[in-house]
Amino acid sequence: MTGRITFWFEFASTYSYLSVMRIGALAAARGVAVDWQPFLLGPVFAAQGWDTSPFNIYPAKGRYMWRDMERICAARGLPFRRPDPFPQNGLKAARLALAAAEQDRIEAFTKAVFQAQFGDGADISSDAVLQGCLRQAGLDEALRLRAQSPAIKSALRAQTDAAIAAGIFGAPSFVSGPELFWGDDRLEQALEHAAAAQI
């Protein structure tokens, strides 16, 4: 039986970009299946008393994060542009991702959105940008109607509640069995745990 990992990500999150672009290949190499789970960090941060990204609230940490991202993306050969504004509004993208999941296309769609945002610096709250991402993932633009349905809106709220219940406080996060791992820096460790837990 194959190992499984749950991958919690937020569309506006810089470090989620790093994991989105590599988790598929790394997991496949270890025979681990990935459950892609978008959620919203806004409510998580609000519960901590924050009204924006901590990278905006704490300037020294924010300056560091941008430089850290530049260095890591350069080392990995990933294009990197700082989106403006930051954080982006990822609500539409997250709903579309859940709709794409119904057609087994969530990985392709999610990678297209992160590439547009952090590779090209595009605004992912823009319908035109999101349409391009749907096309790139081989999805019909009519998926936008499904993404606006009460079922999908409610499913995204449930995702975020489930993330909080799982003890998640930031993104990306990975869950393998009872273990939570936080941050792209822990992706290998999380995958090794999932691979070792195979039966």
Add this chain to the structure above:
Amino acid sequence: MTGRITFWFEFASTYSYLSVMRIGALAAARGVAVDWQPFLLGPVFAAQGWDTSPFNIYPAKGRYMWRDMERICAARGLPFRRPDPFPQNGLKAARLALAAAEQDRIEAFTKAVFQAQFGDGADISSDAVLQGCLRQAGLDEALRLRAQSPAIKSALRAQTDAAIAAGIFGAPSFVSGPELFWGDDRLEQALEHAAAAQI
């Protein structure tokens, strides 16, 4: 000419323990010299509006950190006990470390304090514990008098001011040339930068 790295650490910091116990060997293997620079996170956190460790202020993050430390210490064969209270008061230890630096014994003393705190769960504000650390580092207990001198007290305040001026917002942090690296996860990257900057 050998590469150099500046190693900023706080005695109460869990992740500083991880770097304190390995930076010497990793740096030596790359021909990089380490400048050991203790500072106090308290004033750094106070400037961000925090009156204790963020791991206490944000419970989900705190729970995660303790589990993360357990896993990493287990993987590295490092003993790990959670000190009580957390965070410990590291003021005396930091002053003693600056006095130990005057005798070129800061690494040995610092490792002894971190081992006592996170390996044995000892209280590092205790004079008896600190005396044991001095002995372990081959230092005279009379160093306690030097550690209470106005010169050392003022030097520690200057350390913390210098850390803030360098953009440091957490510990451990590493500086190589113009580059800042934060967290034990970035130690290898920081050392590679320092090694590559050798002339």
